Amino acid sequence: MRLLPVLLPTLVLFAAPQAPSTSPAPATRTVLRFGHLWDGTRMLDDVAVVIEGDTIVSVDASRRDMPAGAVDLRRYTAIPGLIDLHTHITYYWDRKPGTKPLGQRRRPAMTVFLAQDNAKRTLETGVTTVRDLGASGETDFAMRDLIAMGAMTGPRMFVAGQGISAGRGAAPDPEAMKKNAEDRIKAGSDWVKVYGSRGSFDSVDTTQTITFDEMKAIVDAAHALGHKVAIHSYGPSGVKDAVRAGADSVEHGIDLDDETLGEMVRRGTVWVPTIDHNRYYVDARDEFGFKPEAIPPLEEYIGKNLESTRRAVKAGVKIGMGSDAVYSMFGQNTRELEWLVKAGMTPAQALAAATTTAAELLDEKNRLGRIAPGFAADLVAIEGRPLEQITDVITGVRWVMKDGVVVVNKVGSRQ
Numbered sequence: 175m176r177l178l179p180v181l182l183p184t185l186v187l188f189a190a191p192q193a194p195s196t197s198p199a200p201a202t203r204t205v206l207r208f209g210h211l212w213d214g215t216r217m218l219d220d221v222a223v224v225i226e227g228d229t230i231v232s233v234d235a236s237r238r239d240m241p242a243g244a245v246d247l248r249r250y251t252a253i254p255g256l257i258d259l260h261t262h263i264t265y266y267w268d269r270k271p272g273t274k275p276l277g278q279r280r281r282p283a284m285t286v287f288l289a290q291d292n293a294k295r296t297l298e299t300g301v302t303t304v305r306d307l308g309a310s311g312e313t314d315f316a317m318r319d320l321i322a323m324g325a326m327t328g329p330r331m332f333v334a335g336q337g338i339s340a341g342r343g344a345a346p347d348p349e350a351m352k353k354n355a356e357d358r359i360k361a362g363s364d365w366v367k368v369y370g371s372r373g374s375f376d377s378v379d380t381t382q383t384i385t386f387d388e389m390k391a392i393v394d395a396a397h398a399l400g401h402k403v404a405i406h407s408y409g410p411s412g413v414k415d416a417v418r419a420g421a422d423s424v425e426h427g428i429d430l431d432d433e434t435l436g437e438m439v440r441r442g443t444v445w446v447p448t449i450d451h452n453r454y455y456v457d458a459r460d461e462f463g464f465k466p467e468a469i470p471p472l473e474e475y476i477g478k479n480l481e482s483t484r485r486a487v488k489a490g491v492k493i494g495m496g497s498d499a500v501y502s503m504f505g506q507n508t509r510e511l512e513w514l515v516k517a518g519m520t521p522a523q524a525l526a527a528a529t530t531t532a533a534e535l536l537d538e539k540n541r542l543g544r545i546a547p548g549f550a551a552d553l554v555a556i557e558g559r560p561l562e563q564i565t566d567v568i569t570g571v572r573w574v575m576k577d578g579v580v581v582v583n584k585v586g587s588r589q
């Protein structure tokens with residue numbers, strides 16, 4: 175957690191029931207009983223999970239009994255709370271008839287309040303942590319801090335603030351980019367987000383906009399301050415330069431060559447292909463008012479994006495799950511998992527992209543992405559067989575716990 179020191183006293187005040195080490199009252203103890211449980215690495219049967227406060231204290235398999243007072247989730251399979259590595263949770267649309275998502279303007283404080291709906295829809299997909307890669311008006315900082323305080327319900331957030339992009343027609347200036355990165359971090363960004371190319375919404379323009387030297391200046395400056403960098407690139411040259419510059423993750427991309435894939439493997443760069451977000455734009459074309467001629471290029475991009483992911487999986491590149499969710503895509507955060515399976519991953523490998531691999535990228539591999547003693551009590555109960563049929567993760571979320579608190583409960587209600 176990267177909370178500003180000034181927030182810490184407030185955190186203790188608001189989060190007392192979930193913060194056993196700082197709370198005078200003993201931590202609440204909860205026992206959960208699942209039929210099956212995938213702990214992030216393997217499948218267990220007949221499991222009892224004991225939670226104290228916000229932390230998992232034990233995971234016991236092969237239990238015959240139903241411990242007194244335990245929550246009976248035996249008809250479900252538990253998986254760790256999922257991590258969506260690429261969202262824009264403050265991109266909110268109120269769906270008012272006659273309006274479009276991209277046309278609405280409002281004050282930052284209203285955005286923070288209204289975007290709670292995006293946060294709620296995200297939790298309903300089993301996502302309990304997001305890396306939010308781009309927001310304006312510091313709205314993402316506010317949501318991150320309010321959620322961490324317990325004053326707002328939503329996924330735990332790692333945020334980038336305003337992304338860094340090049341001014342159109344401006345000459346490359348690595349010094350200025352270095353300062354941009356330092357300024358973002360000073361302002362409160364956990365991550366630095368860089369728009370290394372054009373391309374977004376109905377545009378699949380792959381033109382690179384930030385040079386290698388500029389990317390390198392940003393990455394070096396961020397790393398020197400202990401922060402990580404995510405670089406957006408729709409085209410292959412930007413991905414190649416981002417990887418060579420030392421980006422921790424690269425977002426989007428097509429037509430990746432073998433050299434780039436090899437370099438990703440060598441450096442451990444995480445690739446977040448975000449295949450599903452263009453599927454969303456195709457499906458939501460009327461909402462956005464996209465022109466008909468914008469659709470075939472989006473579809474072509476999806477095909478190339480999937481093909482590169484297939485090659486990356488084969489090459490052994492670390493793949494992360496990111497939805498790139500905006501506006502009405504919240505609630506569809508995990509549909510990317512189906513594309514990852516289409517690209518050749520097993521359901522367990524696809525789930526790793528949203529759990530262990532993602533947690534490692536966030537420097538949280540000892541707290542998030544697994545159901546194990548000492549980890550945050552983030553668990554999702556799935557109806558179906560998620561390790562055999564990945565679509566069950568997308569449609570079968572019935573119950574979600576985050577930090578020991580039940581945040582989604584559809585158990586018993588008819589689906």
Ligand SMILES: [Zn+2]
Nearest residue numbers: 260262307498
């Ligand atoms: Zn994005």
